[in-house]
Amino acid sequence: MRTRVVMITGCSGEIGQALVADFAERPGYELLTLDLKPLPAELEGRSRHIVGDILDDALLGRIVTEYEIHTIFHLAALLSARGEFTPELAHRVNVEGTLRLLKLAAEQSEWQGRPVRFIFPSSIAAYGMPDPATKARDSRVREWDWNQPQTMYGCNKLYGELLGAYYSTNYRQLAAERPVMLDFRSLRFPGLISAYTVPSGGTSDYAPEMLHAAAQGKPYQCFVRPDTRIPFMVMPDAVKSLMQVAAVDHGSLSRLVYNVTSFSLSAAEIREIVLEAFPDADITFEPDVRRQGIVDSWPADLNDDPARRDWDWKPEYDARRAFGDYLIPNIRQRYC
């Protein structure tokens, strides 16, 4: 008998840790987790964890034969900033890795005779605003607007969405018998901020870095201009949206890819909020032309009306609650 599991790749990263912790609160789930790194000590024992590479075909082959996987949260990736330093590696992990996981899900769907749910976190990096005037004018972008990413990571995410659509609607479309196809669902996330983990490798990291530095009494040089505006969401809402989209009936979904967001702030507004909580914080602006260019290509806000309409998406944390109830108290406690 194969063990029935929910599989999470990239479980040792920022979202993965929060997702594993959330699953641990819910009875009835057996988790199988896979990451290049071990799970952090506080999450040990919460899942059957494998330290390994999503590009390792032999490992994935073993997993297919040992487990019955009903849902996959495929989080493993190289993020935007790292991706620009090693674009070919980013392509291997983000595209070839995603392809391997989709194939694994396709094989499992066929073997189980029912669609495996495949949850794929995409990103605002899938958008590419051509210039500041367009970014200012077209501020709440819809899923089908401006899909012209300017980073390797953004290209990878957009193509990952397309591959998911292919595997869930047209996979092996000329075969004599139509296979049972997987059930692909993707969320385009804004920049995420966690009170418990410090990000690395993303280009929206200036917001969480500002907060974590202020709480530790360290000076911080923000790498974007004060007027730079992108959307954000705190980690509990990211996990809530992943759980919600994974649980909703297929019939309620009108699309495969949904924007989700909470609030949109400029870097100057984030600095002001941080200074209210940490009046001695030393936050200056030292824009880095290259990283600035990437953030300027991301939209100022996301239109998440389809998610709100189809599956009642609603964030718990607006900007006031995100900073006042979640980020500032927890980050203060973390470093005190």
Ligand SMILES: NC(=O)c1ccc[n+]([C@@H]2O[C@H](COP(=O)([O-])OP(=O)(O)OC[C@H]3O[C@@H](n4cnc5c(N)ncnc54)[C@H](O)[C@@H]3O)[C@@H](O)[C@H]2O)c1
């Ligand atoms: N954090 C954000 O702001 C944000 C925003 C939008 C989308 N996302 C997406 O959400 C997902 C998770 O993001 P995160 O912030 O937790 O990232 P993260 O960098 O914190 O975690 C990624 C994890 O993937 C693992 N990993 C990388 N390559 C691997 C490989 N070859 N095999 C196995 N594991 C591998 C890493 O070890 C790491 O633990 C990613 O797909 C990311 O693109 C994140």
